[in-house]
Amino acid sequence: MQKSIRKIAITGGTHGNELTGVYLINKFKTDPAIVKREGFETIIMHTNKKAIEKCTRYIDNDLNRAFGEKDLEDSSRSSYEDISAKLINQLLGPKGTDNPNVDFIVDLHSTTSNMGLSVVIDIDSQLAWQVAAYLKDTEPKVNIFRWMGDTGDAPFVNSVAKNGFAIEVGAVPQGVLRADLLFETEKLVHHILDFFEKLNKGEFEKSYKNIEIYDFVELVDFPRGEDGNIIAMVHPQLQDNDYARIKKGDPLFISLGGEIITYDKDEAIYPLFVNEAAYYEKGFAMCLARKRRIELEA
Amino acid sequence: MQKSIRKIAITGGTHGNELTGVYLINKFKTDPAIVKREGFETIIMHTNKKAIEKCTRYIDNDLNRAFGEKDLEDSSRSSYEDISAKLINQLLGPKGTDNPNVDFIVDLHSTTSNMGLSVVIDIDSQLAWQVAAYLKDTEPKVNIFRWMGDTGDAPFVNSVAKNGFAIEVGAVPQGVLRADLLFETEKLVHHILDFFEKLNKGEFEKSYKNIEIYDFVELVDFPRGEDGNIIAMVHPQLQDNDYARIKKGDPLFISLGGEIITYDKDEAIYPLFVNEAAYYEKGFAMCLARKRRIELEA
Numbered sequence: 001m002q003k004s005i006r007k008i009a010i011t012g013g014t015h016g017n018e019l020t021g022v023y024l025i026n027k028f029k030t031d032p033a034i035v036k037r038e039g040f041e042t043i044i045m046h047t048n049k050k051a052i053e054k055c056t057r058y059i060d061n062d063l064n065r066a067f068g069e070k071d072l073e074d075s076s077r078s079s080y081e082d083i084s085a086k087l088i089n090q091l092l093g094p095k096g097t098d099n100p101n102v103d104f105i106v107d108l109h110s111t112t113s114n115m116g117l118s119v120v121i122d123i124d125s126q127l128a129w130q131v132a133a134y135l136k137d138t139e140p141k142v143n144i145f146r147w148m149g150d151t152g153d154a155p156f157v158n159s160v161a162k163n164g165f166a167i168e169v170g171a172v173p174q175g176v177l178r179a180d181l182l183f184e185t186e187k188l189v190h191h192i193l194d195f196f197e198k199l200n201k202g203e204f205e206k207s208y209k210n211i212e213i214y215d216f217v218e219l220v221d222f223p224r225g226e227d228g229n230i231i232a233m234v235h236p237q238l239q240d241n242d243y244a245r246i247k248k249g250d251p252l253f254i255s256l257g258g259e260i261i262t263y264d265k266d267e268a269i270y271p272l273f274v275n276e277a278a279y280y281e282k283g284f285a286m287c288l289a290r291k292r293r294i295e296l297e298a
Numbered sequence: 299m300q301k302s303i304r305k306i307a308i309t310g311g312t313h314g315n316e317l318t319g320v321y322l323i324n325k326f327k328t329d330p331a332i333v334k335r336e337g338f339e340t341i342i343m344h345t346n347k348k349a350i351e352k353c354t355r356y357i358d359n360d361l362n363r364a365f366g367e368k369d370l371e372d373s374s375r376s377s378y379e380d381i382s383a384k385l386i387n388q389l390l391g392p393k394g395t396d397n398p399n400v401d402f403i404v405d406l407h408s409t410t411s412n413m414g415l416s417v418v419i420d421i422d423s424q425l426a427w428q429v430a431a432y433l434k435d436t437e438p439k440v441n442i443f444r445w446m447g448d449t450g451d452a453p454f455v456n457s458v459a460k461n462g463f464a465i466e467v468g469a470v471p472q473g474v475l476r477a478d479l480l481f482e483t484e485k486l487v488h489h490i491l492d493f494f495e496k497l498n499k500g501e502f503e504k505s506y507k508n509i510e511i512y513d514f515v516e517l518v519d520f521p522r523g524e525d526g527n528i529i530a531m532v533h534p535q536l537q538d539n540d541y542a543r544i545k546k547g548d549p550l551f552i553s554l555g556g557e558i559i560t561y562d563k564d565e566a567i568y569p570l571f572v573n574e575a576a577y578y579e580k581g582f583a584m585c586l587a588r589k590r591r592i593e594l595e596a
Contacts, residue, residue: 280474
């Protein structure tokens with residue numbers, strides 16, 4: 001694990017209608033002292049400025065799927081988000097190098113799913129696991145989700161540094177600022193800064209040996225008709241119940257006509273990102289995950 | 299009050315990202331028998347097809363502000379929504395005539411505010427008041443809000459017939475389908491159809507004499523900085539508490555830095571449409587309303 005930190009980045013507005021991150025960055029920009037700590041530099045950045053202005057998820061395509069290594073090198077990719085991704089990669093990365101410009105990226109997101117305070121880890125970074133374990137230790141209600149993303153190759157903003165993760169908070173509608181979740185997210189940012197300060201000062205003695213995570217298993221789409229239209233909704237019993245275990249026979253969906261569709265596998269499992277607005281167009285209604293404890297390298 | 303009904307319209311998707319109405323119309327189109335009743339015709343219509351396809355509130359401008367009488371006559375107005383409004387006006391109106399093509403319009407909306415089941419009435423229609431009173435009588439948790447809209451001249455879809463109103467259900471994020479609210483909205487549609495059936499058959503004996511409503515008083519914007527950016531959020535105590543009375547000294551907002559801004563008028567009042575996503579760009583954080591009982595004509 002990396003033992004010394006020079007520079008980290010807190011990014012927000014990767015999706016322009018996820019206002020928690022957008023406004024936390026506004027707050028930090030207005031008063032940079034809030035995120036200033038001894039021993040390392042904290043960069044504050046809005047990643048998708050045009051989408052923020054328009055309060056929309058993206059202008060041309062999802063910025064948080066634009067950081068695949070091949071896509072970053074593909075000069076034919078020139079949408080607003082593709083260009084932005086390349087610029088962010090130059091500023092904070094570049095991706096894949098041993099010595100990126102920042103040591104850690106925390107990308108702030110929100111979700112319409114009732115995900116509470118979640119950390120989404122998509123890279124195999126021991127430093128990221130240690131920060132996540134510290135967060136969970138400090139704020140027990142934090143949950144850790146290991147997910148390579150819906151495209152499978154972790155093309156997320158935070159992937160351009162060797163270490164980092166996304167924070168997802170919810171439930172909050174797109175285009176809405178909820179005070180409670182903004183302050184809770186800010187608290188997590190402070191814990192992360194504390195961690196790096198302690199690490200640099202050699203005060204972070206306790207290296208976590210293992211961590212409880214939710215590990216990605218599969219995506220489940222809505223039942224759809226021949227025309228592609230959704231014909232069944234998330235069942236009320238599942239709605240708002242992210243991270244609650246379901247077993248064979250439990251309801252997943254209810255059709256517009258009232259017919260119930262159940263979960264039919266033998267393994268009990270944990271639904272996450274249940275009914276996230278942005279995932280309708282991606283074609284999934286929820287992620288299913290396995291709860292497990294994984295060993296960490298010291 | 300009009301005593302006989304020939305034709306009514308149920309419209310949805312006026313805002314393309316309010317999925318409750320979009321999918322209820324899908325359901326009714328797939329199985330028209332659901333909304334078929336003896337004695338009158340029920341027209342089912344998606345009003346903003348392009349916005350529904352893109353799952354966005356509107357393409358060029360808010361369709362539900364495009365039905366002002368002057369705007370409908372202004373041939374220079376030619377955005378997608380302006381053209382759509384003129385077409386809808388021809389199909390269901392025309393506005394201002396004594397004998398419009400439909401007798402009543404119910405326009406289905408949803409909101410990120412915790413408005414429960416609300417009826418928003420913007421025209422002085424005794425028939426609309428009687429239907430609203432019947433709904434309130436049948437489903438006591440329904441609330442009635444009298445509002446001329448944020449532009450003051452009721453340029454709503456339902457204004458093209460002489461009678462009608464909007465139904466607003468929440469809280470639901472934009473772009474999200476909530477099963478519970480969809481079924482509750484459908485129940486209201488059935489009550490409305492029942493009302494017209496009874497009216498036509500002469501079985502609606504009970505003419506309501508008065509009704510409890512929330513009457514529009516004023517709009518309150520978010521506190522904003524010099525650059526127009528929001529600098530304070532709806533206070534957690536007010537968030538999700540639409541229709542709950544507030545009095546002088548109660549918190550309205552909390553700044554990004556934690557400073558509380560209170561309600562400072564002497565009259566106790568009722569906040570509605572608290573923290574509705576679509577109203578950020580319109581420049582208001584909530585409506586304030588007075589609760590009162592009004593007399594109805596027999």
